[in-house]
Amino acid sequence: MDNQMLGTIFNMTKYQIRRAVQSARKALMSDFVPRNIGFSHITREEIIETHTRPLAQHLLSDITTAPAILVLDGTYIYIQKSGNYTFSRRSFSMHKRRPLLKPMMIVSTTGYIVNVLGPYLADPKNNDSSILNHSILLNTEEIQSWIKEDDIFVVDRGFRDSESVLNDLGIRMEMPAFIPKGQKQLSTEEANNSRLVTKVRWVVESVNGRVKTWKYLGKTLPNSQIPYIGDYVRIVCSLCNKYRPPITSGTFDADIAVASKMTMLAKKTNELQQFVLENGLDKRSMKWTSIDADSNTVKDFPRLAEEDIRELTIGVYQLKTAKSYAAEHLTDDGMFEILVSNDVPNIVCAKIQSRHTSAKKYSLWIKYCETIVSWYCTCKNGARVVGMCGHISCIIWYLAFARHHSNAGDESLGIRDWTEDVDDAARAIDSSEDEDALDHQGQEE
Structure with a gap:
């Protein structure tokens, strides 16, 4: 709800509402958010023991080593077009064809949000690979101290340029396969392995959808809110971690059964x-x-x-x-x-x-x-x-x-x-052309 509507409900001026929201945001960022999101609020061992699905462990790793498995993906927060042309160019996404900012979500395989990076600009220089490389090389929030060798990052194809950076740290990247040049489809082995990855990776898409259920983050934000978008995203993610159930709710036995079936089938032609x-x-x-x-x-x-x-x-x-x-x-x-x-x-x-x-x-x-x-x-x-x-x-x-x-x-x-409920110019043109053709045929006869 906008400030004018809130002011009407609570019999307050827009200025009073603005101050109240600002005070609430600062209080939440100071006391609530650090306890519920960020690499410092939870240990790597807690993620492995409490927030990792057996399905993911069996599909992607040796169950005896128990690495930390994190799923990464960028999400979009839409903003208004800016009058500052430099910022307008750099916040314009060629993929979505509109201005936006990109927070990077890092979640566990159960949908628990470990951290949110950004938000970042949306130009080609801020693609998913660049954002991840930037965070690792600058050691954002001590990420290099949190992850360990042999941990696994599950990502989509947009992170392909991060493989060398992750390999230097001993991190294994799991990503769906690319179709080789000259081929029209993935081989059976490549398609099977890609399915093992997507069976784990889908959870981050559900987390992004859950975050967007807050109407504030699901609509186009005015540019005056840009300095606070990162705070609001972290507040919403903290609320999800604190009060919402996990995205996935499979039992241990069911996860093991599905993982065993998938790994067995993946070896077949x-x-x-x-x-x-x-x-x-x-x-x-x-x-x-x-x-x-x-x-x-x-x-x-x-x-x-x-x-x-x-x-x-x-x-x-x-x-x-x-x-x-x-x-x-x-x-x-x-x-x-x-x-x-x-x-x-x-x-x-x-x-x-x-x-x-x-x-x-x-x-x-x-x-x-x-x-x-x-x-x-x-x-x-x-x-x-x-x-x-x-x-x-x-x-x-x-x-x-x-x-x-x-x-x-x-x-x-x-x-x-819904086609019948919407006008179709092409259908009217086709009908007109058919009638003209019939009239012409009749004249010839």
Whole structure:
């Protein structure tokens, strides 16, 4: 709430409100924040013993060594455009296409916020790698004394230029793989290893979302607040640490079971991918017959509960995206197009529209018997066997679950197409062109 509204509620002037907020901020920064955030408020051993998931330890390290595992990512606090052109250029993010400041979040694998660095400027000189390198080289808040050799930093691809700095300290950096130049998708091994990393890294995204639930940090801030943004971010993070439950709540036995399953699968190859490529199932010469998903042709496709599908995806995100993909591909009469071939029994093929690019579709294959045996998709991560991409989970979710439940349509999923509620200039132009073409044809006849 702005100061004018607060002044109306409490029968105070804007100046009195401003002084009260300033006093509260200073008091919290002096007494509350240092006890709940920062490298000095908690020891490395406490993070390892209390705020590290067994899942992360088993996926990324030897459980006997018990290193500290930290997840790092930058978040965004949006600000107004500045009249100072130097500051305006340096606070403008080319990625977000708007002015902002970047705090760097350092969290544990349970979502406990260890520290917040910054906020930093948003120009290319202040990318994630530069921010981390700056903090380590200047030993911000004695970070070099807190971390130890063989500790692990889990990061995204934006930190790739920090690897040499971390290696000099003996810190191991875990990051999703890059697609090599000339290739269209990750290999099975690279995709599997990337999934092990993202299974741990997602927690920092949830922490960023939790911080943004405070409306003050979720909206565009006036530039007069720039000197205090760092304080408010730290106050909110301290409140999260003190009063909010952990982001993750998995039990020890469940974490160990999932980690064991993922590490076992990560050692496997994608046999269906090899079969598809060796037999030319991805070639245009291969004859596939288009059928409806409700056709008796795929009546032998295994029937699964959503819990069983989640066991295959090893996570909830792919199951959520599956429903959105399915909503787009369902026709008006509730049909879902699937391809089959008489030459390859127990394998279905499908094409899924990319969620980002209209001109791109991904081909995928699913092999089944009494259960789902294997899968392969042509998307960037489609070769992995540790879980699956959203395209594959879409087909499995529909064939194995949704088509057997009459209430599993897109309306019941809460996925509504708002296109009909918004004017579409392209649609009007297309209709006009069609009418002109018909009139021209009629005149010729």
